[in-house]
Amino acid sequence: MISRRQFIKSGTAAAGVALTSGSVLAQGEKPVVAVAKGKPNEIVKKAVDALGGIKKFVKQGDRVVIKANMGFPNPPDWSTTTHPEVVKSIAQLCLDAGAQRVILIDNPLRDAQMCKEKSGIGAAVKGMKGVVLAMLKEEKFYKPTQVPKAKELKSVAVTKEVLRANCLINLPTAKSHSATGVSLGIKNLMGLVWDRSAYHNKMELNMAIAEQLYIMKPNLTIIDCVYALLTNGPAGPGKTVELNTVVASTDPVAADSYTVGIARWYNRDWKGSQVKYIKNAYELGFGEIDVAKMDVKKV
C-alpha cells in the first residue's frame, strides 16, 4: 500500500511513462473545449457544432450510450441530476445523426422509477423513437471486466451496453461532492459500474475513478452546467447557481478541468489540478489539465 502511493507520488517509472504519454497528447493539437451559453435546449447543439458537429461522433446505425446523471429523484434545479432539456437535445442530435439506438444509462442510487419521474428526464425523452431509458439496478446487466493497467481498479463490473456501444457520451451535471470535491465527467462514469461500494471500501477512491478511463473512455463529454450545485453535493439540497452553460470536449480531463474553474465551489476558486481524481487522470495520460493549453471556444 505505502510503497504504491509513494511510487505514484514520487513520479518514478510508471508515472513517468504516464506523463510522457500525456505530453505526447499535448504536443499534438490542443484539446478543444467548447463552452456554450444560452437556453438549455439550444446550448448542446451549439457546443457540439463547435467541436465539429455530431456526425463526427455518431455514424449512421450506431448504438450510442449516453451516461446521464439520473441518480436522484430531485427536480432539475437542484442540479443533482442532468437537466432534462440537455438530455433531450443530445438524444435528438444522436437520432438525427442516424443513431440506430440511443441508450440513456444510469445505475441510480435511489429508486429507479422515482428518479425517472422526479428528475424530469423520463418525461423529456418519452415518445422519442429509438431512445431507451435504462436504469440498470440488477447485477445481471453488468459484465465483470479486468483492467490490467490499473493499480486500484483491477476488476470491475461494467454495463454490458457500454461494451457493446459504438459511441459513449458522458453527460454529467456539475456538482460538488463530499468525497471527491467536485463530481464532473470522470466521476460520472461510476454510474456505469455495478459495485460502487468497492471504490470506497477496497480501493483508493480518487485513483479508482481516474482508472475507469482505461475501460470506458467517453468519445464525448458534455458537462451540464445549466445549474451547478456548489455545496452539499452530490445529493443536495445545496447552494446552486444558474450558469446556463454546457462544457463539451472529446478530452475528458480537459472538460472536467475547465468546468472546475467556471464556478466557485464551496465559495472558493479552484483549478482542475486541485481536484485529485482529475489530476490522477491527467497523470495517467488521459488528457490535458491546464486550461492555458486548451483551445477554448466560447459560443
Place this chain on the structure above:
Amino acid sequence: MKIKTFRRSVQGVTFTLFIILFLFTVYPFARIVPVKTFLQLDPLVALVSMIGSRAIIVPMLLAVLLFILTLIFGRFFCGYICPLGTLIDINNFIFFRKLKKKESKDPKPNRNIKYFILIGVIAASLLGADLLHFFSPMSIAPRTFTLILFPPVIWFLNFVIDLIRPLALNMGFDGLLQFSFHRPYFENSIPTLIIIVIILVANYWRKRFWCRYLCPTGALLSLVSRFGIFKRKVTDKCSSCFRCMSACDMRAIDEEGKNTILSECTLCGNCVEACKQKENSIGITSFGTGKNNSALLVDRRKFIYSAVTGIAAAATIKGGIHNENNIKGRFVRPPGSIPEADFLARCIRCGECMKVCKTNGLQPANLESGFDALWTPRLKPRVGACEDKCNMCGQVCPTQAIRKLPLEEKLYAKIGTAVIDRRRCIAWEQNKLCLICDEICPYDAIEFRITETFTGPFKRPFVLEDKCVGCGWCEHKCPINGRAAIEVYCIGEERFLKGSYITEQKKKMREVKETHESDYGVDDLGSGGEDLVKPPTKTPDDAGKKETEDEPLPGGFILDE
C-alpha cells in the same frame, strides 16, 4: 342459468377483481385505484379494529354495507365473493374433485367452533389485542398473496424474461435490455405458508373446512344470514336421498334432508344441482325463519368459555414481555403509523403496505416480537429504505393503522434516527474515503467533520438528528458487509393519532443555508484517503493553512497547489 354456473361466474369475476386490485397495489396506482375495497368489506375486521383501538375508522364503515346486504340476501359473501373461499374452491377443484368422500350424517365436529373463535376474537379486542390475523380471511388472503404467491411469480417472470432477453436484443427489441421486474422478498413468510397450507389441505377431510369450522367472519355473517330472503325450498315429494346433503359444501342440510341450517347456507346451489328429483330450488320466500329452517348457535356456557378463552389469549399477548417491549419501541414503523398500542390493535396484518412498498423495505415482523406484533409492518432498511416521495403505505392501509398522509406531511413524519456504529464504520475506523451515507441522504442529515481519533484526524460522518427522519437510505447503502455501520432505530419517532407533523422549527432546519455554519474550520481538513499512512498523532500537511472563506471542504481537493 343454473345457480352453480351463476355462482362460478360471480366467483370468477370477484376473484379476478381481487387479483387486479392486488396487482394495482403498487406505486403510483394505489393512490387512485380503490385497492383496499375487499378489505373494507369485512364487518369483523371493522368491528374488531374499531373496538381494539376505541375509535371510529371511517374507511371501514363500508363493511356496514356488507352486513346489511347479508341481512337481506343471506350469507352470499362466503359463496360468491370471499377470495379465500374462492381460493379454497379452486384448490378443491384441482386436487379434490375426484375425491368421493361421503358426508357422514352426523355433522361432526361441532361447527360451533367458529363462534367460539368469533367470541374469542371480539373479547380479545375489548382488551386491545388483535387476533384477527390468524382467523380473518381478509387478513389471510391478501397476506398469502403478498408473502407467498407474489414473490415466486415475479421470480419466474424474471427468469423467463432473462431467457428471452439475448434473443430479443439480437432481434433489435432494445426495450428489453433493461426490463426486469423489481423482485420482492419477504421475511417470515413460513408461518403464513403453514396457515394457508393447513386451510387448503383440511379440505381433504371436510369440504370448505375453514369456512365451516373456523372462519369468524363467516360466523359473524351467519348470525344475521338466517333472515335473508333467499332460502332453500324443499317440496313434499322429497325422498330424502341425501344427495343434496353430500353435495353441500357447508353441510347446511340437516339429518332429515329437508331442513336448511340457514346460518350455514352460502347459497352455493350445489344442492339444486345434486337433487335427483330436481325439487330443490333456492327461491324467494318470505322474511323470517320458517319451520324448516334452523340455525346453529352457541349455548350460554360455551359462550362464556369462548369469551374467557379470548380474554385469556388477549391477556397472554398483552401481559407478556413482548408487548411491553413493543410499546417501548422496538421497530421502525412506516411513516404515519399511529401510536404503538393503537397500531397493534388496529393493524390486521393484511400485508397490503408490504405489497405496495416501493423499495420492499416494509417487512413483516417475526416471532421475536411475540404474537403481539407478529406480521406487523416494519421498515428494514437493509432490504429497502423509505423512498421520500412515496406515501403509498398510508394510502392502502384499510384500518388506517398507517395514516393516509399527504406527501408534504410524510416528508416531515419522523420514523426514527440513524445511529453510526463507529467501530464498524470504515471512515471512522479505517480512515477510508467513504461518504455513501452522506451521498444518499435525501434530507442532508449526515455531516462530515474532521475528527481526531487514535488513527489520526480524518473526515468522519455524524448524524444531524434534527434533520434525520429515519428513512434508512444510509443503512441500505452502507458498503459494510452484513450489518450496516449506520442503522436506523426508532429513536425520536413521531406517532400521532391526528394532527400535523410539520412544524416551523423543522421547516427551518431543512432550509438551505447560504453559508455553512459549522463547528470546524477549513484548516482542520484531512486530505482524504491518503491519511491512511499518517502516524496517529500527526496533523495533515495542510493543517494551519488559513483560509478566509468559511465554507467547509470535502476531501478530494489539493490545497497547496
